[in-house]
Amino acid sequence: MAQISFSRRVRRTPFSEGVEAAGVKAYTVYNRMLLPTVFESVEYDYRHLKDHVQVWDVAVERQVELRGPDAGRLMQMLTPRDLRGVLPGRCAYVPIVDETGGMLNDPVAVKLAEDRWWISIADSDLLFWVKGVAQGYRLDVLVDEPDVSPLAVQGPKAEELMVRVFGDTIRDVRFFRFGMFEFEGRQLAVARSGYSKQGGFEIYVEGSDLGMPLWNRLFEAGEDLQVRAGCPNLIERIESGLLSYGNDMTDDNTPHECGLGRFCDTATAIGCVGRDALLRVAKEGPVQQIRPISIEGEIPACDRVWPIYGNGKRVGQVTSAAWSPDFETNVAIGMVKMTHWDPGTTIEVETQDGMRLARVEETFWN
Amino acid sequence: MAQISFSRRVRRTPFSEGVEAAGVKAYTVYNRMLLPTVFESVEYDYRHLKDHVQVWDVAVERQVELRGPDAGRLMQMLTPRDLRGVLPGRCAYVPIVDETGGMLNDPVAVKLAEDRWWISIADSDLLFWVKGVAQGYRLDVLVDEPDVSPLAVQGPKAEELMVRVFGDTIRDVRFFRFGMFEFEGRQLAVARSGYSKQGGFEIYVEGSDLGMPLWNRLFEAGEDLQVRAGCPNLIERIESGLLSYGNDMTDDNTPHECGLGRFCDTATAIGCVGRDALLRVAKEGPVQQIRPISIEGEIPACDRVWPIYGNGKRVGQVTSAAWSPDFETNVAIGMVKMTHWDPGTTIEVETQDGMRLARVEETFWN
Numbered sequence: 001m002a003q004i005s006f007s008r009r010v011r012r013t014p015f016s017e018g019v020e021a022a023g024v025k026a027y028t029v030y031n032r033m034l035l036p037t038v039f040e041s042v043e044y045d046y047r048h049l050k051d052h053v054q055v056w057d058v059a060v061e062r063q064v065e066l067r068g069p070d071a072g073r074l075m076q077m078l079t080p081r082d083l084r085g086v087l088p089g090r091c092a093y094v095p096i097v098d099e100t101g102g103m104l105n106d107p108v109a110v111k112l113a114e115d116r117w118w119i120s121i122a123d124s125d126l127l128f129w130v131k132g133v134a135q136g137y138r139l140d141v142l143v144d145e146p147d148v149s150p151l152a153v154q155g156p157k158a159e160e161l162m163v164r165v166f167g168d169t170i171r172d173v174r175f176f177r178f179g180m181f182e183f184e185g186r187q188l189a190v191a192r193s194g195y196s197k198q199g200g201f202e203i204y205v206e207g208s209d210l211g212m213p214l215w216n217r218l219f220e221a222g223e224d225l226q227v228r229a230g231c232p233n234l235i236e237r238i239e240s241g242l243l244s245y246g247n248d249m250t251d252d253n254t255p256h257e258c259g260l261g262r263f264c265d266t267a268t269a270i271g272c273v274g275r276d277a278l279l280r281v282a283k284e285g286p287v288q289q290i291r292p293i294s295i296e297g298e299i300p301a302c303d304r305v306w307p308i309y310g311n312g313k314r315v316g317q318v319t320s321a322a323w324s325p326d327f328e329t330n331v332a333i334g335m336v337k338m339t340h341w342d343p344g345t346t347i348e349v350e351t352q353d354g355m356r357l358a359r360v361e362e363t364f365w366n
Numbered sequence: 367m368a369q370i371s372f373s374r375r376v377r378r379t380p381f382s383e384g385v386e387a388a389g390v391k392a393y394t395v396y397n398r399m400l401l402p403t404v405f406e407s408v409e410y411d412y413r414h415l416k417d418h419v420q421v422w423d424v425a426v427e428r429q430v431e432l433r434g435p436d437a438g439r440l441m442q443m444l445t446p447r448d449l450r451g452v453l454p455g456r457c458a459y460v461p462i463v464d465e466t467g468g469m470l471n472d473p474v475a476v477k478l479a480e481d482r483w484w485i486s487i488a489d490s491d492l493l494f495w496v497k498g499v500a501q502g503y504r505l506d507v508l509v510d511e512p513d514v515s516p517l518a519v520q521g522p523k524a525e526e527l528m529v530r531v532f533g534d535t536i537r538d539v540r541f542f543r544f545g546m547f548e549f550e551g552r553q554l555a556v557a558r559s560g561y562s563k564q565g566g567f568e569i570y571v572e573g574s575d576l577g578m579p580l581w582n583r584l585f586e587a588g589e590d591l592q593v594r595a596g597c598p599n600l601i602e603r604i605e606s607g608l609l610s611y612g613n614d615m616t617d618d619n620t621p622h623e624c625g626l627g628r629f630c631d632t633a634t635a636i637g638c639v640g641r642d643a644l645l646r647v648a649k650e651g652p653v654q655q656i657r658p659i660s661i662e663g664e665i666p667a668c669d670r671v672w673p674i675y676g677n678g679k680r681v682g683q684v685t686s687a688a689w690s691p692d693f694e695t696n697v698a699i700g701m702v703k704m705t706h707w708d709p710g711t712t713i714e715v716e717t718q719d720g721m722r723l724a725r726v727e728e729t730f731w732n
Contacts, residue, residue, distance in 0.1 A: 003392040004370035005403040006669035008685050009489060009612030010394060026369040028376060029395035032489065032612060037371040099501050104494065123375060123398065125491030128470065132495045135465050135639060136502010246375030246398060273501060303372035319374050 010034060013059035014149050014211025018219075022229035030060035030123045036231040043325060045228075046235045049198055050326075053157035054230025055218050058195070058202070059149035059211075064107075064119040064127045070139040071115045073271065077133060078119075079109075080255065080272045082265035088113050091176040091191050095255035095263055096126060097274035101281065102251040103258065104129055106243065108193060110178065110204070118204070120150065122245035133273065149211060151203045153218065157225045158200035164221040165214075166190060170201070178204075183214055195232045197240035197366045235322045238331045241292060241364030248290060248319045248333050254278060256286040257335065288337045292361040293318060293349070295330040300353045302332070308358070309348045310340040318349050318358075327365045336360060376400060379425035380515050380577025384585075388595035396426035396489045402597040409691060411594075412601045415564055416692075419523035420596025421584050424561070424568070425515035425577075430473075430485040430493045436505040437481045439637065443499060444485075445475075446621065446638045448631035454479050457542040457557050461621035461629055462492060463640035467647065468617040469624065470495055472609065474559060476544065476570070484570070486516065488611035499639070515577060517569045519584065523591045524566035530587040531580075532556060536567070544570075549580055561598045563606035563732045601688045604697045607658060607730030614656060614685045614699045620644060622652040623701065654703045658727040659684060659715070661696040666719045668698070674724070675714045676706040684715050684724075693731045702726060 004010075004027050011033040013019075019036050026038040036057060039045050048054065066074055076083050079094040080101075086092045088111050096105040096119075105126045110118040119126065131143045153162055162170045166181040170190065173179050178191035189204040205211055219227055243249060249258045256264065256278070266282040269275055293308075299321055308316035321332035332349075340347055343362035348355050370376075370393050377399040379385075385402050392404040402423060405411050414420065432440055442449050445460040446467075452458045454477050462471040462485075471492045476484040485492065497509045519528055528536045532547040536556065539545050544557035555570040571577055585593055609615060615624045622630065622644070632641055632648040659674075665687055674682035687698035698715075706713055709728035714721050 002370055002390055003404075004368055005392045005394045006667055007394065007610075007613055008668065008670055009396075009610060010669075012670050024368055026371045028371045028373065029398075030375075032395075038369075098497060125494055128491055128494035129498045131464060132498015132500075133502050134498075136499050136504075138502075244373075244375060247373055301372055302374065303376075304374055304378055 013057055014205065014208040015057040015059060015151060015215050017212055018215040019057050019229060024229070031062050031121065031125070033060045033062070035060045036229070039229055039231070042234055042322070045230055046233045046325070048228055049155050049196060049230055049233055049236055051156065052226045052228065053153060053155035053161050053222060054228050055215065056152035056154060056230050056232065058152045058232070061120045061150045063146055063148045064121060064130055065144055065146045066117045066119070066130070066141055068115060068141040070141040071117055074130070074134055074139050074141050075109065075117050076269065076271045077273050078130065080264040080266055080269045080275055080278050082268045086111050089177060089179070091178060091193060093263060095258070095260050097255065097272070097278065098129070098251065099273050099277060101254045101274045101277035103245070103249055103253050103255060104251055106245050106249070106258070106260070110189065110191070112189070118148065124245065147206065147208055149205045149208065151205050151214060152194045152200060153203070154194045154196045154200035154230065155198045158198070161218060161222045161225055161227060162201050165217055173201070184210060186210060195242055196236055197242070198236070234320070235324055235331070236366070238320050238322055238333055239324055239327065239365040241333070241366070243290065243333065244320060248335070253335070254281050254286060256281050257288055257290065259290045288316060288335050289341055291334055291336045291341055292364045293332040293334045293347070293358050294361055295321060295332050295349055295356050295358040297356050299323070299330050299351055299356060304352065307350045308334055308336060309350065310345070315340040315347065324365065331365055332358070379423055380571065380574040381423040381425060381517060381581050383578055384581040385423050385595060390595070397428050397487065397491070399426045399428070401426045402595070405595055405597070408600055408688070411596055412599045412691070414594055415521050415562060415596055415599055415602055417522065418592045418594070419519060419521035419527050419588060420594050421581065422518035422520060422596050422598065424518045424598070427486045427516045429512055429514045429570070430487060430496055431510055431512045432483045432485070432496070432507055434481060434507040436507040437483055440496070440500055440505050440507050441475065441483050442635065442637045443503070443639050444496065446630040446632055446635045446641055446644050448634045452477050455543060455545070457544060457559060459629060461624070461626050463621065463638070463644065464495070464617065465639050465643060467620045467640045467643035469611070469615055469619050469621060470617055472611050472615070472626070476555065476557070478555070484514065490611065513572065513574055515571045515574065517571050517580060518560045518566060519569070520560045520562045520566035520596065521564045527584060527588045527591055527593060528567050531583055539567070550576060552576060561608055562602055563608070564602070600686070601690055601697070602732070604686050604688055604699055605690055605693065605731040607699070607732070609656065609699065610686060614701070619701070620647050620652060622647050623654055623656065625656045654682060654701050655707055657700055657702045657707055658730045659698040659700045659713070659724050660727055661687060661698050661715055661722050661724040663722050665689070665696050665717055665722060670718065673716045674700055674702060675716065676711070681706040681713065690731065697731055698724070
């Protein structure tokens with residue numbers, strides 16, 4: 001166990017005061033900002049998330065804003081997903097790739113208007129790639145990081161809590177859509193989305209000054225719902241098959257390897273800088289792919305790549321793993337070669353504490 | 367106090383095993399990788415660094431490699447420093463700026479050959495900006511992150527220790543130059559450089575497999591020199607005026623504001639994408655600048671921007687601060703407006719624990 005050192009460089013969020021008052025026990029750093037990882041314990045937080053409602057400081061989902069006449073063109077250059085069908089008011093999960101088809105991020109893009117997008121990023125300085133491309137192609141677009149910090153409300157009672165703060169019309173927001181809702185006289189985008197499969201919303205808090213007032217309002221309104229401070233939960237997100245950029249995939253991987261081929265329209269995504277590179281993999285399919293894996297025995301924290309062996313040869317790697325109380329097995333996410341990716345295949349996983357028997361599963365657990 | 371959570375995303379380094387065995391107590395995350403911050407205590411580590419020799423895992427100084435016919439052209443596009451005088455075998459501190467003149471990083475560039483550079487980066491994904499620019503301008507160059515992890519040897523006995531491992535000729539390496547030295551049959555670049563003012567070297571360990579063998583060799587060879595595992599020390603680096611990207615400057619700042627105007631040759635750095643934007647600031651000078659500041663009274667950890675007030679108005683911000691045992695004051699780094707930047711000016715600094723009296727100093731302490 002080791003402490004985390006604080007400095008300005010590892011940025012606090014508009015909700016940090018609330019997170020500290022709630023007794024946060026551990027953090028990670030994500031997009032050079034503090035992301036809580038544990039309040040009571042990972043298992044306690046998990047149980048509570050599945051039964052009640054939690055408020056999550058996910059300000060680390062920084063936004064890259066594209067604004068101007070070339071915003072749409074630039075957005076399409078970034079992703080192999082054909083964006084022509086994405087209308088204002090919609091969110092879209094968009095793999096971002098470089099010219100080799102390697103993934104640079106796997107964000108949710110929010111189309112605010114024809115000439116204005118937010119890219120709600122995973123853990124990489126996507127801003128730099130987007131600025132570099134915009135500069136190199138001399139596009140007529142402003143690219144920057146606005147003062148927008150997402151706050152997630154997740155869990156089976158999330159809708160009930162949101163209704164109390166934003167009113168009944170929040171029920172009409174469909175999955176991966178957003179609406180504009182008033183809070184303290186300001187309009188905030190609220191989407192039905194979030195990094196769990198327990199249901200819920202993400203509020204794009206525009207203006208740091210609104211952070212603690214909104215945090216406090218949610219806790220006041222949710223007292224009888226047993227609302228607690230929470231955070232993306234390692235166990236729940238693995239059970240649900242929610243990938244983590246930097247853990248389960250990096251710029252070494254194509255979207256197809258990550259099971260994201262359905263978000264790649266290589267035939268029609270004209271302008272995407274990685275399109276040429278992805279044409280072949282789209283046609284022939286990847287040689288390795290993300291798979292759910294169950295691991296036997298006791299396992300340590302998955303803080304590094306765990307090589308996977310099949311018949312004595314290296315055939316992949318596990319990159320996220322945790323004990324699941326609900327499914328009574330170690331749930332894991334790994335990248336497995338074609339020769340060993342069929343469900344039911346027995347493999348071995350090399351942890352820092354030794355080799356473990358494991359099995360490729362048919363589907364994720366949730 | 368809070369723990370740090372480990373995951374693959376927050377990368378281990380080739381030296382992590384040694385760092386753990388040495389009893390690391392705290393980490394920060396830097397370039398999405400673990401950077402130790404405390405072994406015994408910040409004050410104990412500080413005293414030892416000034417008296418003896420330390421081995422630092424600074425693998426977080428990731429390299430961006432430029433290789434190919436356009437490597438030199440691309441390198442000059444990134445920085446307002448005129449690189450024509452930088453010969454192979456030299457290191458150069460190069461502010462990196464975007465098209466607005468805002469700093470994206472403040473790395474040391476290592477010129478390996480006419481067509482090959484390493485940029486040894488501070489805390490931002492500079493790789494993405496460089497790749498984006500190279501792609502947009504369709505340059506004939508390969509840009510990637512090689513398997514190179516710097517290991518620093520710092521402190522007054524650093525040269526003595528390095529001689530024992532690499533031989534007497536290490537003495538001939540001048541400041542900010544590097545030479546190629548053999549270790550276990552492989553050639554490693556060794557520069558006289560490092561993020562302290564106690565003297566020392568940085569070894570660019572090419573090949574993760576060499577990490578622990580080199581770590582162990584240094585500790586065996588330095589036992590009677592009282593060698594210890596260490597890390598960039600908060601107190602020492604503030605005393606020495608060593609700026610930290612993300613703490614003391616961000617992309618909001620020009621190099622001139624950071625006191626780096628002497629590294630900007632805006633008249634002759636033809637091709638730099640930020641040159642136009644910097645011409646005016648180069649001519650007129652900045653309106654705010656980095657200053658050494660001493661603060662009275664007890665101060666908490668500087669984990670956020672501390673506003674500076676002069677005559678009741680906001681005139682800047684402190685971004686790094688620590689108690690200095692040797693100079694018996696709180697040493698600090700801040701950005702101060704022209705109206706209040708003269709040495710001797712009395713100001714007030716607002717910490718999270720309240721207002722403190724402070725003073726703009728003439729020079730840094732070391």
